[in-house]
Amino acid sequence: MADTRAPSTLWKSELLVTELIGRLMEFWGFKRNMGRVWSVLYLSLQPLSAADIREVLQLSAGAVSMTLSELSRWSMVKKVWVPGERRDYFTAEVQLWKMISRVFAEREGGEISHAIEACEEALASLEPHLESKDEAELARAELQRSRITALLDLAHLDKRLLDMLLSTAKLDAEPLSHITLDQSDE
Numbered sequence: 001m002a003d004t005r006a007p008s009t010l011w012k013s014e015l016l017v018t019e020l021i022g023r024l025m026e027f028w029g030f031k032r033n034m035g036r037v038w039s040v041l042y043l044s045l046q047p048l049s050a051a052d053i054r055e056v057l058q059l060s061a062g063a064v065s066m067t068l069s070e071l072s073r074w075s076m077v078k079k080v081w082v083p084g085e086r087r088d089y090f091t092a093e094v095q096l097w098k099m100i101s102r103v104f105a106e107r108e109g110g111e112i113s114h115a116i117e118a119c120e121e122a123l124a125s126l127e128p129h130l131e132s133k134d135e136a137e138l139a140r141a142e143l144q145r146s147r148i149t150a151l152l153d154l155a156h157l158d159k160r161l162l163d164m165l166l167s168t169a170k171l172d173a174e175p176l177s178h179i180t181l182d183q184s185d186e
Contacts, residue, residue, distance in 0.1 A: 001052060002066050008055060008056065010040070010056055011042075013038070014040065014043050017039050017043060018035070018039040018040055018043075018057070019036070019037075020036060021035035021036065021039040021042075022034075022035035022036040022039070023035070025038075026095045028035065028103075029107075030070075031065060031070070033057075033059065033067045034067055034070055034076070036057055036067065037053055037059075037064065037067045037071060037077075038071055038076050038077060038092050039092075040053055040056055040057060041053070041077055041090055041091055042092035042094065044091075044092075044130060045088055047080045047082055047089035047091045048089060048090060049085075049087045049088065049089050049090070050064045050087075050088065050090075051087070053068075053090075068090060074099070074102060074103065074106075075093060075098075075099065075102055076092065076093050076099050077090045077091065077092055077093065078090065078091060078093070084136035094162055097169055101165075101166050101169075103173065104162060104165070104166060105162075105166055106171065108162055109159075109162055109166075112155055112158045112159045113159070114157065114161060115151070115155040115158075116152065116155045116159065117147055119149075119151050119152035119155060120152065122144075122148050123145060123148055123149065123152065126144055126145050126148070129141035129144075130142065130145065158176055160175075161175070
């Protein structure tokens with residue numbers, strides 16, 4: 001019968017992967033320990049307790065608890081029941097696309113929605129200036145309308161591309177080749 005106890009030390013392969021994923025998570029704006037904890041769970045034969053994770057990664061109880069909570073919020077780990085055990089055990093989400101698409105939907109989707117709202121508000125705020133009798137003010141307002149509209153069009157395209165990517169796991173970036181932010185050629 002295989003030994004199902006949690007390892008007390010990590011193999012070199014596990015160390016390399018936990019550090020790699022930790023660095024990548026940090027690059028994407030998450031905490032490094034989120035990647036390290038997820039990796040340990042991802043590479044584990046069985047669910048691990050917070051104490052197991054604390055031991056193998058040499059982290060404090062508070063750091064492990066906060067990290068598991070954050071990973072749970074992003075659906076990157078889940079609590080599982082281990083028969084005969086009273087403590088909580090955790091496993092990693094192993095469907096990588098499911099995990100990545102959730103992050104894209106929440107983070108990038110939220111930023112794109114915010115960009116659309118901000119551009120629309122900026123365009124609405126230009127209306128009084130677009131009715132100005134002052135030539136300089138009118139020219140400034142028309143330039144801004146043109147350029148903010150280009151940014152809004154880009155944000156709408158980003159939303160369509162993100163929606164396509166999330167719904168099909170495929171992306172046709174060809175529409176990006178037609179985007180220009182330099183409106184001086186008009």
